[in-house]
Amino acid sequence: MSRIGKNPVAIPGGVTVEVKDNVITVKGKLGELTQEFSGVEIKVEEGNVIVERSSDKKDERAKHGLYRALINNMVKGVSEGWTKQLELVGVGYRASNQGQKLDLALGFSHNIILDLAPEVKVETISEKGKNPIVKLTSHDKQLVGQVAAKIRSFRKPEPYKGKGIKFVGEELRRKAGKSA
Numbered sequence: 388m389s390r391i392g393k394n395p396v397a398i399p400g401g402v403t404v405e406v407k408d409n410v411i412t413v414k415g416k417l418g419e420l421t422q423e424f425s426g427v428e429i430k431v432e433e434g435n436v437i438v439e440r441s442s443d444k445k446d447e448r449a450k451h452g453l454y455r456a457l458i459n460n461m462v463k464g465v466s467e468g469w470t471k472q473l474e475l476v477g478v479g480y481r482a483s484n485q486g487q488k489l490d491l492a493l494g495f496s497h498n499i500i501l502d503l504a505p506e507v508k509v510e511t512i513s514e515k516g517k518n519p520i521v522k523l524t525s526h527d528k529q530l531v532g533q534v535a536a537k538i539r540s541f542r543k544p545e546p547y548k549g550k551g552i553k554f555v556g557e558e559l560r561r562k563a564g565k566s567a
Contacts (some may be wrong), residue, residue, distance in 0.1 A: 392451035395435035396459045397425045399466045402459075404431050409460060411436075415465025422457055424557040426450040429458070436462070464526040466527065471535040474557040475520045476544065480552075482511045482519045489521065493552070507534050520555065 395464050398404055402415040406429050412421045419449035428439045440447040440457040463469075471539045475482055480494040491499040503509055506527055512520040521538065525531045535554070544564040553559060 390452075392440070392448075392455045393440055394455065395437050396455065396462055398431075398436060402462055402466050403438055404462070408489070409415060411461075413458070413461040415462075415526070417465050417468050420461045422454075422461060422464060423464070424450075424454050427454050429454070431482050437497050452519060460528045464528055468524055469528045469531045470527050471523045473523070473529050473535060473538055473552050474555050475519045475552055477542075477550040478520065480522050480542075480550075481513070483513075484511050486507050489538070493539065501538065503534060504530060504531055516559060550567055 402413065404412045405412045405414075410421055410423050410426060411429055412419065426440070427450050428441065430437045430439070436458055438451060461504060463502045474503065475491075475493070477494060483490045485490065487503045487505065487507075487509065489501045489503060489511075491501070493499060503523075506525050507530060507555055508524045510522040510524070512522060523531050523538075538563075539554070542551045544553045544557075544559050546560055547564055549561065551557050
């Protein structure tokens with residue numbers, strides 16, 4: 388039995404969960420998320436969401452833990468929200484935002500201007516003497532991760548000096564430089 392799949396997902400106050408025609412809908416104070424599912428049975432009872440499977444086929448065992456984790460992420464997202472923070476390490480690297488437009492100066496001949504989805508809230512923090520930080524917040528974990536990965540892909544951290552865009556708290560594998 389899947390250890391993750393058999394744990395029930397607790398529904399906090401202010402969150403409603405509906406299951407109808409292989410689609411689960413989770414509504415909360417921060418928004419609404421939907422997810423299609425197949426191969427498992429989802430029940431809502433006594434303030435918990437329970438995911439069950441009908442057989443021990445390999446496909447259904449995999450989906451059992453998957454859908455439980457997705458539902459847990461949806462419930463946490465609409466009640467608390469998800470946040471990713473990116474740090475710009477490098478001389479002259481800057482970030483600013485006007486509404487949903489993120490303007491990044493990353494040492495290229497031009498600035499990169501990125502239009503973000505309306506579900507993702509962006510905030511830039513620039514303090515003197517510290518690296519600029521881009522803070523992304525949303526109720527959709529998948530969307531926040533995708534946007535953060537897109538921003539990071541513009542200038543991945545390099546292993547010698549560590550310059551580039553990295554997640555806050557990320558440990559980089561550093562290499563020694565040339566030995567003359």
